Amino acid sequence: MAGNPNGTLNLSRPGTRAQNSGGLTLGSPMMRGGAASSNPAAAPLGLNVGSGPAHRSPRNAVAVQDHAFPAPTLSEVRALDETNPVVRLNERQSAIGSLLAAGPRSVAWEDEEFTTGALHVDGHSAGAPVKTSGNRPLVGFHGTSGVVSLRHVRQLRRALIIAAEAPLTIGVFGGAAAAVVPRNSEGDRSVLYISRIGPVLEIRVEFVPADASDAEIWAMLGFSMTIPLDQQVLSH
Template sequence: MALNRAAVRRDLPYLRRRVKPVSVDVAAAVVAAAPSAPSTPSASGGLSLRPAIAAAPATAPAAAPATPPATSGGLSLRPAAASTPTAKPAAASGSRPTSAAAPSGARPADPTRPARPTLPQPFPAPAIDEVRELGPEHPVLRLDARRSAIGSLIVSGVHAIAWESTNLVTGALTLTSGGVDTAGTPVMTPGNRALVGFDDGDAIVALRHLRTLRRALFIGNGPEPIGVQLFDGSHVTVAVTVASDPGAGAASGDRMFVLTLLRIGALIELRAEPVARALSPAELHREFGFQLTARFDARQPRTR
């Protein structure tokens, strides 16, 4: 095998990787190279990924700015170091004042800009721990944010329910001897679960998707009281009949209470509303403004 006696290519860094590095005193090298003439880089046609380093001129003072390095004949992917620009006179005609300079993306503060209006807070209402029964004395209660968003709200003792979503999609379910009578359009959650529906005779509201629900109506089943239960065991009942006189304590059989659920922001508000007992579920839907949305079943496209 012939011995390669060619000199090491200095303009190709990757060919010098096996050369053992030698520590050189930079200060001594500069002093030694000062009397000699500046070396001219060899004009090579090879590829250079680093700019050629030019020797410092002998007549340049020590505090003078560095001159730009000489460019080699090869291709360099690094831009040459630009020399320090000369300072412009402070009284130049086209210059702007320093105080007026501001970043292009910055937005100047407007002291006259009005503050963002805040939504009105709901009126004070008792919590579920403070009320045992919704009726003439305590017709309303409000759940906190934790109880309004975790688990399911279970309503027992009802035979008819109605709901309305934030998209104004309305539907209703009624328990009958033959099963469940469906009217309007059901609202399904992303998990393919009904937002409001029946399960083993109890009405279930999926609180995880409370943002989709606007309001709901629960109609009792005759003499059985309506009960509400939460995930942590908190519960409340709704009075069966409406007293003709709160002070007398007598009950009137021609009126009863229904339960309404309203979503106020991220909170649930439960109300006991007195209605006539003789009204049917469809009449109660109209009484509370539930206009059932016509159900539309999308037809599957033909495959042939």
């Protein structure tokens, strides 16, 4: 904003020169309904008058999840399939206890530091583990059920739960639950793609070729396994 003699808000990208197209400019007299005012109270809400940076008023800051498209809650959907592929947990459901998925063959995770890893129900693992502050896995298995720790949900960026051959069942604290078909009408395998939007989790069912390996599914859905530090040392 430095070097702008008019004190108006410049929306051009840094390092590029804004062209005067004759269009409407924020901070111009037209936007303020007449002559420019030196009274900050007369400025539009959330904009500063003068050459300083614009700031959004904290009272009017919009939550991240408010920008997401509408989605049904887990309490409103009995099954995730091609007709109903997505649900979104509310803040309470996203923060208490664990998200359980009964019957997957494997799980994968990516945390806020972009550390990724995966675990198969038979114990094989890839990538790097992620522990919560309570020294528990952020995503893992409890017996044959996949588990996402929700008490530390803000550590999670996204996760995958890959179906085996039987239907999955997912559930959260409070009793809300839904079934997930293991295959779609064309025989493709179901994969739950779990992503965090602000403080809430969104769960979407994706379909991949039935014979795809876990590594192929990770690649399809944009997961690249972290190389553990000890393996990095050994490879050099």
